[in-house]
Amino acid sequence: MREEEESSNWFARWEEQLPSPEELMPLSQTLITPDLAIAFDIPVAAAAAPAGANQNPGLSLHHPPASSRPPPHSDPESSDLNSAAAGGDEPARTLKRPRLVWTPQLHKRFVDAVAHLGIKNAVPKTIMQLMSVDGLTRENVASHLQKYRLYLKRMQGLSGSGGGVGGGPISAADAATDQLFASTPVPHHFLSRGSVAGPEPFLPYMPVAALQHHQQITAAMQQQQYYHQRHLGHYGSPTGGGGFDHAFPNRAVPHSGMHQMVGPAAPPGMGFPPTTLVDDLEPAKRGGNGERKVLTLFPTGEE
DNA sequence: CCGTGAATAT
DNA sequence: GATATTCACG
Numbered sequence: 001m002r003e004e005e006e007s008s009n010w011f012a013r014w015e016e017q018l019p020s021p022e023e024l025m026p027l028s029q030t031l032i033t034p035d036l037a038i039a040f041d042i043p044v045a046a047a048a049a050p051a052g053a054n055q056n057p058g059l060s061l062h063h064p065p066a067s068s069r070p071p072p073h074s075d076p077e078s079s080d081l082n083s084a085a086a087g088g089d090e091p092a093r094t095l096k097r098p099r100l101v102w103t104p105q106l107h108k109r110f111v112d113a114v115a116h117l118g119i120k121n122a123v124p125k126t127i128m129q130l131m132s133v134d135g136l137t138r139e140n141v142a143s144h145l146q147k148y149r150l151y152l153k154r155m156q157g158l159s160g161s162g163g164g165v166g167g168g169p170i171s172a173a174d175a176a177t178d179q180l181f182a183s184t185p186v187p188h189h190f191l192s193r194g195s196v197a198g199p200e201p202f203l204p205y206m207p208v209a210a211l212q213h214h215q216q217i218t219a220a221m222q223q224q225q226y227y228h229q230r231h232l233g234h235y236g237s238p239t240g241g242g243g244f245d246h247a248f249p250n251r252a253v254p255h256s257g258m259h260q261m262v263g264p265a266a267p268p269g270m271g272f273p274p275t276t277l278v279d280d281l282e283p284a285k286r287g288g289n290g291e292r293k294v295l296t297l298f299p300t301g302e303e
Numbered sequence: 304c305c306g307t308g309a310a311t312a313t
Numbered sequence: 314g315a316t317a318t319t320c321a322c323g
Contacts, residue, residue, distance in 0.1 A: 099313060099317055123305065138304090143317060146307075180316085311319070 100140050104183040109133070110144060111184050151181040 102110075113130040114122040124142035131141070 097318090102317080125304075139318070142305080143319085147316085149306090305323105307322085309320085311317100313315100313317085 097137070100136075102144055102180055104180065106133070107144070107180055108184050110141070110148070111186070114145075114148075147178075148181060151178055152186060155186070 109131050110127065113127045117126055117130060122145070124138045124145055127145065128136055128138050128141045
C-alpha cells in the first residue's frame, strides 16, 4: 500500500500542478510602471471592478504605497487610479517602483533564460535582456537570481545526504520551503555542477510565438490563490464554485529524457531572438480572433 | 557590473 | 511571516 511516487511522476505533474497557463496571465510580460502609464496616459490597472476588470495584468504589481490607501468605500471623487500617487503631473520618474511579484510564469521565464545562457552567462543583465520583460529592471532580476541561487545550493547540499529519500532527488521538505522555486523544476545541470556549464540546448519546450492573451484572471486572483495556500489554506471551496481545476490544454510534456532537444532552433551558440524565448501556453482556443497583440511597451529608457 | 549579506519595506 | 527591494562591501 504504498503509492509509488516515482520521479517520473513528479516530473509529469509539475506543470499540471501549477496554475494552468490559461488561468494565468498573458504571455507577453509587459511590466508597466505606474508613472509610465500615466506619462503615456495609459489606463494601466484600474481599480474599478474587482472582478475581472484588468485588461493587462501582465505582472502583479503591488500598488504603489505612494501615499494613500483608498478604501473600497471611495472618496466622492477620485478614482484611486493613481490618486496622489503619480499626482498626474508629478515627476513620474523618481517614483519607486511597486513591489514586483514573481509569479510562477514569470519565474519560469527567468529560469528559461538562465538555462539558455548557462550558469556562466547567467548574470542579471543578460538574463534581464533575455527575458525581454518590459519594465523589469536589473535589480529585480539580480535580487531574484540571488534567491534562486541560494535555493539551488540548498538543494545540492541536501540531495547528497539524507538518505532516506528513495529515488527522489528532491525532498518534499525542501520544496515546501520555497513555493515559488518549487513550482519550477530546475532544468538539470543547475544542480550538480560546480563549475561551468556551456550553453545548453534547452528544455523540452516549444518555441512558440509568444504573445497571446486570454483569460481574465487578474493579478489579484493570483495573489488570492497564494494567500489561500499559505495563510488561510482554504476557506470555501477553491474548486467548488469556480470549477476550474487542473484543466490544462494539451500540453504533452513527454519528456522521458530531458536531454532531448526538440527545438527547431537552439544551437549551443544560442543567440535566440527576443521572441524565441518560449514560455508555454497554448492557444488551445482563441476567442475567435487570431490577433496577436504585441503590447510592446514603450522604450522607457531603462533597458 | 556582479555577488553576497544584512537591513528594510510591504 | 514571507518576499522583494535596497544598501554596504568586496
